[in-house]
Amino acid sequence: MTEQLQKTDLKNMTRDELKAFMKEMGLPAFRGEQIFTWMHNGAVSFDEMTNLPQKLREQLSEQCMITCHEIARVQSSKTDGTKKYLFRLADGNTIESVFMKYKFGNSICVSTQAGCRMGCRFCASTIGGLCRNLTAAEILEEILAVQRDTGERISNIVLMGSGEPFDNYDNVTKFLELVHDPKGLNLSLRNITLSTCGILPNMRRFGDEFPQVNLAVSLHASNSELRSTLMPINKKYPMDELMEVCREHVEKTGRRITFEYTLVKGVNDKDENLSQLTKLLGGMNCHVNLIPMNPVSERDFKGTDRRFAEEFCKKLEKKGIQATVRRELGSDIDAACGQLRLNSQK
Ligand code: SAH
Numbered sequence: 001m002t003e004q005l006q007k008t009d010l011k012n013m014t015r016d017e018l019k020a021f022m023k024e025m026g027l028p029a030f031r032g033e034q035i036f037t038w039m040h041n042g043a044v045s046f047d048e049m050t051n052l053p054q055k056l057r058e059q060l061s062e063q064c065m066i067t068c069h070e071i072a073r074v075q076s077s078k079t080d081g082t083k084k085y086l087f088r089l090a091d092g093n094t095i096e097s098v099f100m101k102y103k104f105g106n107s108i109c110v111s112t113q114a115g116c117r118m119g120c121r122f123c124a125s126t127i128g129g130l131c132r133n134l135t136a137a138e139i140l141e142e143i144l145a146v147q148r149d150t151g152e153r154i155s156n157i158v159l160m161g162s163g164e165p166f167d168n169y170d171n172v173t174k175f176l177e178l179v180h181d182p183k184g185l186n187l188s189l190r191n192i193t194l195s196t197c198g199i200l201p202n203m204r205r206f207g208d209e210f211p212q213v214n215l216a217v218s219l220h221a222s223n224s225e226l227r228s229t230l231m232p233i234n235k236k237y238p239m240d241e242l243m244e245v246c247r248e249h250v251e252k253t254g255r256r257i258t259f260e261y262t263l264v265k266g267v268n269d270k271d272e273n274l275s276q277l278t279k280l281l282g283g284m285n286c287h288v289n290l291i292p293m294n295p296v297s298e299r300d301f302k303g304t305d306r307r308f309a310e311e312f313c314k315k316l317e318k319k320g321i322q323a324t325v326r327r328e329l330g331s332d333i334d335a336a337c338g339q340l341r342l343n344s345q346k
Contacts, residue, residue, distance in 0.1 A: 009065055014174070014177055039066055067141050069087035071085060087145065096162060099152075110143065112164070112172050114130075114163070115130045115131040116163050117164075118197050118233055124296045133163075156187075157192045157193070158216075159172065166202035169205070192214065198245075200241060203215075226273075230268070247284065259289065306325065
């Protein structure tokens with residue numbers, strides 16, 4: 001395994017990098033194109049690359065590797081086709097991805113880190129802290145592995161699994177370049193949504209570099225004091241600054257921003273929260289995604305029940321704030337962020 005880890009991971013290269021790498025090996029650049037196409041079509045070994053000379057395939061196997069995830073566990077929903085994967089990485093770490101079927105196509109929720117260091121109070125991914133950042137190849141392989149397993153193509157990506165994407169900025173943006181490549185998965189950036197807890201310098205940078213990607217911001221509170229008790233990041237980047245950056249983002253990109261609001265019973269779902277939220281978001285091109293909190297046994301919080309969440313939603317809409325209660329897919333399997341991984345470590 002350590003030997004594998006020392007080899008150059010070709011899946012982690014953009015098409016241009018791969019072409020340059022081939023040239024360095026004294027080979028024509030088109031070999032890089034061929035390898036890129038194979039890998040992004042799901043090939044996991046050089047043996048499969050039948051249009052490469054046998055000798056080159058042998059040379060590549062000696063010097064290089066292609067990241068490939070082992071499926072440690074799969075949970076399939078009996079009701080809606082949702083599949084939750086626990087993947088084992090080459091170094092033994094585990095990560096989760098969720099495959100979901102919608103009318104508009106197939107969607108995947110990917111993890112960007114093994115663990116997380118943001119410390120949100122209601123979230124299972126952060127228990128145990130951050131193990132490490134995922135490489136661009138490892139994030140991409142979540143998609144390729146799911147496509148291989150299901151035999152279906154994925155058309156939409158949400159970066160809402162374990163980890164904070166803006167705490168792993170370079171690898172996450174490289175991943176976006178990889179999936180956007182016309183010779184790769186060729187996904188439109190508009191079919192991708194990234195969710196952040198609000199690391200502001202990177203949020204600004206992202207708006208400049210990837211204005212087409214949908215941005216979702218984990219808000220979860222209607223005032224800064226409350227937000228600090230739920231999300232430690234708010235102490236570093238307080239809510240008023242967050243809202244300023246969000247407004248800038250909407251202006252800069254001309255696109256609607258989504259606010260995620262996990263409803264925690266008796267904590268952030270009261271009438272006063274509703275009126276504060278209305279003031280905070282009024283007049284902004286945004287949408288609120290209400291998520292009844294998924295209870296995590298390690299945490300003492302309780303989720304708001306769905307009926308109450310729907311009431312909350314209606315009241316927001318009446319005040320002119322667009323809102324929906326997130327549809328629950330895969331509710332018969334460990335659905336909340338980080339739960340499958342956590343339960344597998346027990
Ligand atoms: N770090 C990023 C993305 C990962 S979390 C972020 O904070 O946005 C994806 C979403 O799931 C976030 O909105 C997060 O707050 C929410 N979430 C985490 N744990 C949850 C739980 N137990 N119930 C409901 N939503 C949860």
